[in-house]
Amino acid sequence: MASKVLLVFFLPLVLSLFFSGCAEAQGRLCVGYYSQTCPNAEAIISAEMRKTINSTPSLAGSLLRLHFHDCFVRGCDASVLLNSANGKVAEKDGVPNQSLRGYGVIDTVKAKLEKACPGVVSCADILALVARDVVVLSKGPYWQVPTGRRDGMVSIASETSQLPRPADGISQLIQNFADKGLSAQDLVVLSGAHTIGKSHCSSFSSRINSSDPRIDSNYAATLRMKCKPKHLTTLVQMDPGSFTTFDTGYYMQVSTSRGLFNSDAALLQNPQTRAYVLRQATGSASEFFKDFSDSIVKMGNIGVLTGAAGQIRKKCFAVN
Template sequence: MGFQIEKIWMTIMVVAICLSNGRIEAQVKVGFYSGSCPTAELIIQEEVEKALTGDPGVGADLLRMFFHDCFASGCDASILLDSTANNTAEKDAKVNLTLEGFEIIDNIKERLEAVCKGVVSCADIIAFAARDSVAHYGGVHFKVAGGRRDGRVSRAADASILPSADQNLSQLTKLFISRGLSQSDMIILSGAHTIGISHCDAFAGQLYDVHADGYEAMDEKYAAHLRQRCPPGSNNTVVMNPHSQFVFDNRYYKNLLSRHGLFVSDRTLLSTHGTETQVRRYASNYKRFQRKFADAMFKLGKMDVLTGADGEIRANCRAIN
């Protein structure tokens, strides 16, 4: 009798552990809203298309928003919360001050609340909007899991962990590994720089200091063009990929090989044989890049998510309930 009771308790413990280990996988899944809000993904796609028709570049912001949200403190829409009198939120951290597209998320949320009140999280809206932005630019329409819940905390200090334009390969690799991502994930996610713009102050220091880390790796004609665009003291903007500004292609990697990488953090991907080999593979094989990018985005989207009874479904993405 005692032996059977012990076996029962052991079975319960094993089931509990399995459930615990599979908790995120069970609750964050592709097609999460197929029953509770069947039109959710369509509504998000429609609003993204509308926004990009009016402002073709804002899709890059929506993609960057997703990365900054997930990488800083998990995919919990903390980047959408407004600052309060007692707290400076993530969106007001220096690294996020140039980020646009928050009103697009507001518009999506308003439409979703009208048809499926209290169902679709702001965190999931960001994830789907990033995917739809990539697809709009001609990139792969990858699968996105749903079921994330929204966090109640947003601190500007949490954004300090985000990668910066002047970091080298060793620094970036350690940073990504600390967040559960690999060096290969870092190289493929860097491919998002095939779209978007940058403000001059993110890289101008390299242009006027010949001793700056990574300066010598930049093509001199390209550097001269950037100096013309970014005179000392200015904060103009430059296109990340002037060859195909609004196309989600593998040109980023081709630019690196021709020494047209904008940031030190871009050019450093050529600093070892192993990383350069990966860059060359993506530069020569568009389909491989698209496939690997889709896999990395799916992985990024499951970073430190809130599920079940954790967090909440915000009625307004800018404020906790």
């Protein structure tokens, strides 16, 4: 009984010290960063995401994509959310980002957090937490999200050239990920995010209208029926049949030459990435879920601003 009393007495103190040290951490992210300054932050985000995905399930892939596109340009600093202003064209208006969706959802979340805890939760952390929550709501894995990012104040459209492209081959993709400190394993794992969401026909039209032997002819014919000439903004499911469920269906598609993008098909051109695709195509989702959790946390650490760097934007679409 005495030991239980001591545990009850000391546990709050231990947790307080842990989270206090976390909040004061300089130069690194940590789980529980907002436990003292905005304890309901993650609950507020989760509630809003549940409402969003319940009404529009297809937005899950779009919101996950925002986090990816943010981290690959200037690091995970929410620069993808900034509007173009004063004659300067921002990332969101760069060609690779013109098909991004979900900005309004992020603005809504930010407004609710500002009401609860003004000037505390960064837009960059919102993107990371939203990415986790939409995956969970799509029946995917849960992971602890290290937080403590601060928001950048610069966004340049031309820098979106750093983003991996749907038309890229395997060598280019591996190099692109390596430039961000990510491995070939991270590439094939994070590509699995294509199991949810849709894509515009413009991202793969050249592939289905050519004689690319790496795409199943029947699948290409089906896509041509959906992507009529000049209808490049039509949306197509990336993982047909389960595009709202986070599972290994994507790998099954890729393994049978039914990957939507050239970058999907390219995963079969490297021994390591090919082996992973084939393993996930026939196995359970447990390995993929663990690997995805590890890889997205790793991605979420790219070029983060912490400590006194950057700022906490009051509105995600504009600097303070």
